[in-house]
Amino acid sequence: MANALPLSGMRVFELTLAIAGTTCGRHLAHFGAEVVKIESVHHPDINRTMGSTVDRQKYGDRIWLDSSILGSEFNTGKLSVGLDLKKPEARVLACRILSRCDVFLTNYSAEAVRSLGLDYESVRAIRPDIIYAGMTGFSADPVSPYYSYIAFGSNLAALCGLDELTGFPGSEPSGIASLSYADYVNGTLALVAILSALEHRDRTGEGQAIDLSQFEAVVTLLGPQLLDLDINRRSATRTGNRASHSAPQGVYRCRGKDDWVAISVMTQSEWRAFCHVAEHDEWAADDRFATLQQRLAHHDDLDALIEAWTIQHTPAEIAEWLQRVGVAASQVMNQAHLAVDAHLCSRDHWLLLDHARMGKDLVTGEAIRLSDTPGHLDHALPSIGQHNEYVLRALADCSGAEIEQLIADDVVFPMASLSVKMQRPYVPWFRHFVPQLPWEESSGQ
Amino acid sequence: MTQQALSNYRIIDLTGVAGAFGAKLLADLGADVIKVEPRAGGETRHTPPFATGDDGNGVSLFHLYVDTNKRSATLDLDTVEGQELMRRLIVKADAVLDTYPPGYLAERGIGHAQAKALNEQLVWMSLTPFGLTGPRRDWRGSDLVAWAASGNLYTNGFPEQPPVAPGGPVMLAYAVGAAYAAAGCLMALRARRITGRGQLVDISMQEANLFSESPVNAFLDDLIPRHRFGNRRSSVVPMGTFPCKDGYVHLLIRAANHWQPLAEWIKEKTGNEAVTEALFDDPYARAESREFIEESVESLTTQYMKQELFVEAQRRGLPFTPLNTADSLLQDPHLAARSFWTTIDDPQVGTIRAAGPPYRLSLTPWQSGPAPRLGEHNHSVYRDLLGLSEAEVTALTCRGVI
Numbered sequence: 001m002a003n004a005l006p007l008s009g010m011r012v013f014e015l016t017l018a019i020a021g022t023t024c025g026r027h028l029a030h031f032g033a034e035v036v037k038i039e040s041v042h043h044p045d046i047n048r049t050m051g052s053t054v055d056r057q058k059y060g061d062r063i064w065l066d067s068s069i070l071g072s073e074f075n076t077g078k079l080s081v082g083l084d085l086k087k088p089e090a091r092v093l094a095c096r097i098l099s100r101c102d103v104f105l106t107n108y109s110a111e112a113v114r115s116l117g118l119d120y121e122s123v124r125a126i127r128p129d130i131i132y133a134g135m136t137g138f139s140a141d142p143v144s145p146y147y148s149y150i151a152f153g154s155n156l157a158a159l160c161g162l163d164e165l166t167g168f169p170g171s172e173p174s175g176i177a178s179l180s181y182a183d184y185v186n187g188t189l190a191l192v193a194i195l196s197a198l199e200h201r202d203r204t205g206e207g208q209a210i211d212l213s214q215f216e217a218v219v220t221l222l223g224p225q226l227l228d229l230d231i232n233r234r235s236a237t238r239t240g241n242r243a244s245h246s247a248p249q250g251v252y253r254c255r256g257k258d259d260w261v262a263i264s265v266m267t268q269s270e271w272r273a274f275c276h277v278a279e280h281d282e283w284a285a286d287d288r289f290a291t292l293q294q295r296l297a298h299h300d301d302l303d304a305l306i307e308a309w310t311i312q313h314t315p316a317e318i319a320e321w322l323q324r325v326g327v328a329a330s331q332v333m334n335q336a337h338l339a340v341d342a343h344l345c346s347r348d349h350w351l352l353l354d355h356a357r358m359g360k361d362l363v364t365g366e367a368i369r370l371s372d373t374p375g376h377l378d379h380a381l382p383s384i385g386q387h388n389e390y391v392l393r394a395l396a397d398c399s400g401a402e403i404e405q406l407i408a409d410d411v412v413f414p415m416a417s418l419s420v421k422m423q424r425p426y427v428p429w430f431r432h433f434v435p436q437l438p439w440e441e442s443s444g445q
Numbered sequence: 446m447t448q449q450a451l452s453n454y455r456i457i458d459l460t461g462v463a464g465a466f467g468a469k470l471l472a473d474l475g476a477d478v479i480k481v482e483p484r485a486g487g488e489t490r491h492t493p494p495f496a497t498g499d500d501g502n503g504v505s506l507f508h509l510y511v512d513t514n515k516r517s518a519t520l521d522l523d524t525v526e527g528q529e530l531m532r533r534l535i536v537k538a539d540a541v542l543d544t545y546p547p548g549y550l551a552e553r554g555i556g557h558a559q560a561k562a563l564n565e566q567l568v569w570m571s572l573t574p575f576g577l578t579g580p581r582r583d584w585r586g587s588d589l590v591a592w593a594a595s596g597n598l599y600t601n602g603f604p605e606q607p608p609v610a611p612g613g614p615v616m617l618a619y620a621v622g623a624a625y626a627a628a629g630c631l632m633a634l635r636a637r638r639i640t641g642r643g644q645l646v647d648i649s650m651q652e653a654n655l656f657s658e659s660p661v662n663a664f665l666d667d668l669i670p671r672h673r674f675g676n677r678r679s680s681v682v683p684m685g686t687f688p689c690k691d692g693y694v695h696l697l698i699r700a701a702n703h704w705q706p707l708a709e710w711i712k713e714k715t716g717n718e719a720v721t722e723a724l725f726d727d728p729y730a731r732a733e734s735r736e737f738i739e740e741s742v743e744s745l746t747t748q749y750m751k752q753e754l755f756v757e758a759q760r761r762g763l764p765f766t767p768l769n770t771a772d773s774l775l776q777d778p779h780l781a782a783r784s785f786w787t788t789i790d791d792p793q794v795g796t797i798r799a800a801g802p803p804y805r806l807s808l809t810p811w812q813s814g815p816a817p818r819l820g821e822h823n824h825s826v827y828r829d830l831l832g833l834s835e836a837e838v839t840a841l842t843c844r845g846v847i
Contacts, residue, residue, distance in 0.1 A: 006636035023656070031632055050658070053667050069663045138779060139805075145779040150764040157611075158695035159755075159766040161774050163676075163686065165613045168606060173693060173768060175676045175686050176611040178600040184656040185617075188624040189470075193804040195631035196450035196474050200809045202638070203453070208808040216785055217803040219774060221466075221612075221620045223510035228494040229771045230798050231506065236771050239613045241589055244493045249589060251598070251607045258672070260608055262598065264587035328574070328585035330593040332608050335664035335671065338596050338655070346579040349652060350661075362662045367652040368629040369576070371645040373636040426665035 005032025005373050010198075011395075012036065013094075013101040014078065015085075015118065017045045019153055019180055020214060021107030021135050022074035023187030024194070028103070029077035030366045030375040036097060036391055037078045038085060039384050041413045047071050048384075053425060062416035063357060066383045072361050076353060077377035081392065082385030082413030085116050089411045093396040094118070098126045100395050103194060107135040110147070120209045129207040131197045135190055139213035151215065153180030160218040161225075168240040185221070186214045247295035248274075248302050251332060252310040254318065260332035261315035263306070263322065271295070273325040278309045340433050352437040353380040356415075358422055360439065362430070385415040449475025450809040454634065457481055457534055457541045458515060460626070461488035463586070463619050463650065464544040464572045465511040467626035470803075471542075472514035473811050479826055480515040481534065483522070484845065486819050496794045504793045509816045513789070513799075517817035518826040519847055522553055526846045531555045532563055533831050540568040540630050540643070546585070547577050557645050567643040568633040572626045576649030586650055591618035595654035596661070603675040622650040682731040682738050683707075686768065687746045693768040694751050696742070696758070701726050706761050707742070715744045787813035823847055 010033040014025045022045070029035040039045060041062070047070040054067040065071075081097075083090045098104065104123050106113055113119055113134065120132045120140070134140045137151035157163050160182065163175035193210045201207055219226075225236040241250045241262070249264045265274050268291075275284040283289055283305065288298040295302055310318055315331035322329035331337065338344065348365070355361035361380035368375075392398040392412065406412040431439040452475040458468040459481055465488075472478040480487065489508040497503030518534075521527040532555060535541065541560065543550065550556040557569040571577055574586025575594070592598040592610045595618065602609035611617050629646040637643055659671045677685030684697045698704050708721045720741045724730050731738050746754060751767035758765035767773065774780065787801045792815070802811035827833045827847060841847040 004636070004639050006632050006639065008639065019658075027628070027632075031635075052663075069660070069666055070658060073660055073662070139783065141783075143782075145782050146759070149759040150762070151766060152697055152764060155695045155697050155764055155766040158686070158693075158768045161769045161771055162612045162615065162617065163695060164692070164768045164770050165615060166611050167602065167609055167613075171603070171606065172676065173686065174602045174606075174609055175695065175768070176601065177674065177676050177678070177685060178659070178671070179597050179611065179657060181611055181617060185621050185624055188621065188628055189803050191628045192470055192474075192624065192631060193806060195628065195635060197806055197809070198635065199453070199631075200448075200450045200806075206808055208806055210804055210806050212804040213783070216780065216783065216801070219780065219785070220800045220803040221617065222615055222771065222774070223800045224494055224507040225615060225771050226774060226800050227506040227510055227797060229775060231496055231794060232494065234494065236614055241607070241610050241613075243587075243589070243614065245491075246587065249587070251589070251593070251609070253607065260593075260599075262589045262593035264589050266587065323581075323584045326585055328587045328590045330584075330590045332593045332599050333596050334599040335596055335659065335661045339661045339665060343575060343579045343581045344652075347576055347649070347652075349655075362665065364655055364660055364662070365652070367625055367648060367655070368632055369647040369649075370629070370633055370636060371647065372640065372642070373633075373644065424662075424666060426662075430665055 005375060007031045007033035010034070010103065011101045012103040012105055013098050014038070015106040015108055015113070017107065018047055019074060019183035020186045020190070021105055022047065023184060024133070024135070024190040025078060025105055026074055026076060027191050027366070027368065028194070030377055032375065033103070035078040036101070036395065037075060037080050038083050038094065039080050040084050041082060041384060042084065044384070045071070045075070047074055054422065059420065062384070063420060066357050066381065066416070067422065068381060072355070072363050072381040075382070076363050076380045078382060079387035079391060080382035080384055081388055082415070084411055084413070087411045089406065089409065091117055093392065093398070095126050096396040097391065098123060098130070101127060102131060104130050104132045105194070106133070110134065110136050110140040110142070124207070129201060129205055131194055131201065131207050131210065133190055133194050133210040133212065135186060135212045135214060137214050139216070140211050146215070153183030156182035156214055156218060159215055161222050162218070165236060165238055167238045169238050173238060182214055182218045186212065186217050189217050242299060244296065247292055247299060248306060250303055252303070252307045254310050254315045255313055259315050261310055261318045262330050262332055264328040266328065270327045274322065274327050277321045277325055277327070278306070280305070280309070339430070345434050348436070350434055350437065351377065352439065353377055355380040356383045356386055356418055357420070358424055360427065361424065362426070383415045383418070385413045388412060388414060448809055449812065450806060451476035454539045455479065455537060456630070457538045459550070460542050460544045460572070462492050462616070464542055464623050464626045465489045466620055467572070467623035468515065468542050469511045469513055470624065470627040471630065473813070475809070475812070478515040479534070479822070480512060480517045480817065481520050481531070482517060482819070484519045484820070490819065509791060509794065509797065510799060512816035514812070514814040515817055516822035516826060517820055518823050519820040521846050522555065524846050526841065526844070528554050530827070530831070530846070535560045535567060536564050537830060538564070538567060540570060540634065542570045542626060542630060544572045547573055547582050561643070565642050566637060568630055568637065568646065569643065570626055570630040570633070570646040570648065572622055572648045572650065574650050576652065577647045588616040588619045591622065591650045591654050594651040597654065597657055600659065600671050600673055602673045604673045608673060618650065618654045622648065622653045625653040677739070679735060680732060681728065682735045683742045687743055689746045689749050689751045689754050692751045692770070694746055694754050694765050695768060696763070696765045698763070699728060703763055704731070707763055710761060711741050711745045714748060715741070717741050717744065789813055789815050791815050792818065820847070
């Protein structure tokens with residue numbers, strides 16, 4: 001049943017930027033919702049400006065904005081309508097579209113949303129049963145102390161206590177500098193909240209507002225540590241890669257320039273198996289390492305011994321050997337390793353989708369895999385305004401003449417010309433690593 | 446009792462440390478989550494931190510937190526009678542949340558395929574280290590292994606140190622997997638409304654953690670390998686972690702409307718005028734003069750405590766955040782004003798103050814509640830739900846099945 005997707009028939013009005021809101025919208029699109037993303041050329045979604053190798057000088061801003069790889073990662077499958085919501089005519093159109101939407105999804109600040117006349121009360125007046133999901137930094141409640149504060153996914157980790165816990169004891173915190181972790185987990189938590197609200201609506205016909213403060217949501221991940229402080233007066237500190245219920249555990253240097261293996265030994269039998277694989281059965285007989293508590297107490301000694309072994313081998317070998325005897329281990333993978341990872345390829349993790357400018361675009365797959373209704377993405381990143389005709393005619397009741405006028409008045413941004421055809425530089429060679437993807441099929445544009 | 450969004454669903458919770466938080470998300474929104482666990486207690490009960498020291502003799506605070514609002518029924522899945530009781534539970538359930546290794550439950554006659562034959566409306570959510578298919582399906586996992594396989598461990602930490610896992614003891618990769626588990630379960634329940642049937646939800650902890658701002662396709666495009674760079678960026682200046690009197694703050698200054706007020710503030714507090722020169726309005730110029738810019742910023746930040754620096758910076762419209770410790774969070778004024786902390790009366794450790802709602806639904810709110818004692822709901826589950834007699838429950842208990 002091709003139209004039997006979980007969210008078939010559902011429509012989402014998406015006003016998002018960067019990562020937290022956009023990833024949530026992508027999941028909705030994947031499972032059948034029609035996700036209409038409102039985009040402005042004057043204030044493009046920041047993830048469209050996080051580049052690709054497309055030469056901005058040579059091709060100009062519109063093509064550059066349409067070629068973003070992060071744009072494809074986070075906005076794949078959505079419809080793009082180019083609208084300047086600051087203009088009153090655009091807001092009239094937005095209201096018409098909203099009246100046909102089931103979900104309103106935004107991670108704009110509460111103030112920004114209010115200034116556009118799209119706060120919950122205003123939206124509910126247009127569509128009473130709407131599910132309004134607002135993902136702010138510090139909640140939509142103007143009374144909350146940090147209401148007007150600025151936070152991004154990358155500095156939220158610090159505020160939420162995660163950065164302080166990342167790094168080695170005795171060193172400065174390294175923090176989660178390379179990844180906007182908070183954004184990804186919040187995108188998924190918002191999905192849980194939206195799906196739950198839909199349950200209530202199915203039973204009662206009532207929509208509701210979801211107030212997701214990204215600060216608060218991430219703090220809930222530290223629940224156990226916060227209880228430890230509250231009850232035991234014990235404050236969690238950096239532990240490097242170690243855990244208190246698993247030893248040895250750590251990241252060990254292997255043969256190579258910057259090659260590492262991660263290992264977690266969790267039980268006594270795993271410990272014995274580990275020693276055997278390392279060809280050091282005597283470690284298992286060593287009093288210093290006899291129990292979990294002993295190994296934790298002598299972890300430094302143990303790590304030195306382990307690394308003297310791992311340094312002689314590649315991480316892939318060590319992970320294979322250990323996994324064969326039931327010990328959790330993995331190479332510390334980088335993008336090059338992941339790109340050619342046989343396991344991910346065998347699971348068809350990479351998707352090759354149509355792209356108006358690039359022909360085809362490779363994106364990361366959806367981690368929620370449903371056996372019978374697996375979901376589907378029609379296209380990668382849409383060009384800004386790519387779906388103007390459909391959205392403005394079918395959802396905003398505009399005629400062709402009206403659309404032309406709106407374009408002339410700079411209320412609607414037309415899609416930029418597709419005359420320039422491009423291709424991702426990896427197409428000629430990466431196809432050999434994942435030959436099962438539809439490299440040859442026409443884009444159908 | 447306020448109505449909750451998921452009150453119509455009954456879910457069998459067979460998760461361990463890896464997925465328990467996902468079951469909690471559903472329980473806290475009203476689902477009847479029945480945690481089926483061994484008589485020795487499920488994994489979460491043996492996971493630190495503990496209420497009284499780490500020797501394992503206290504109550505697990507991890508369990509108290511992630512098992513809120515669940516019912517607990519003990520069951521020995523290695524016995525024929527236990528497996529039969531599980532089958533009867535499956536018939537009564539809407540969903541199963543499973544983090545056992547692939548094949549473990551199937552070997553006992555209570556895996557997904559067997560469950561489907563008993564209850565074709567059942568959603569079966571399986572969360573495993575590498576998914577249910579592929580060459581690594583039988584690989585073992587941990588939070589650290591999930592980070593390693595995600596690509597995001599490689600790029601985290603200082604260049605001269607080993608890669609280091611984001612969030613350390615918090616087990617952040619597992620948290621993401623658990624959130625996906627909850628979302629996947631709900632998505633399949635939504636599909637059931639249309640198809641009339643349940644289905645299998647296969648979630649790989651690796652795939653759930655593959656998200657990144659430097660994903661594989663970005664690398665394929667530019668072929669620039671990403672390496673560990675520590676806690677400050679060189680391409681955006683100033684950005685990263687800076688010391689203050691009692692710890693650190695994080696700041697991210699890119700736009701001119703952030704840089705200029707910061708430069709003025711530095712001048713105000715340190716007399717450093719050079720930093721306000723117009724040339725530094727250009728982010729490239731700042732990156733070129735990284736050492737000077739960062740030293741100037743440090744001369745400001747080291748004059749403040751992190752919370753006061755946070756408040757003052759935000760007052761000036763600057764995106765600074767403190768590197769909070771657990772202590773700072775418990776004292777945070779925003780969380781307090783938002784009534785974020787919930788009080789739970791736990792029969793074993795007394796009154797505790799726990800972290801509160803991740804989101805607020807206006808009509809069907811999140812609710813707090815205690816975690817169950819081991820086997821606390823054996824009667825309500827086996828007698829009331831499955832219809833066993835009191836005598837049968839007693840007999841099964843004596844034989845060690847329950």
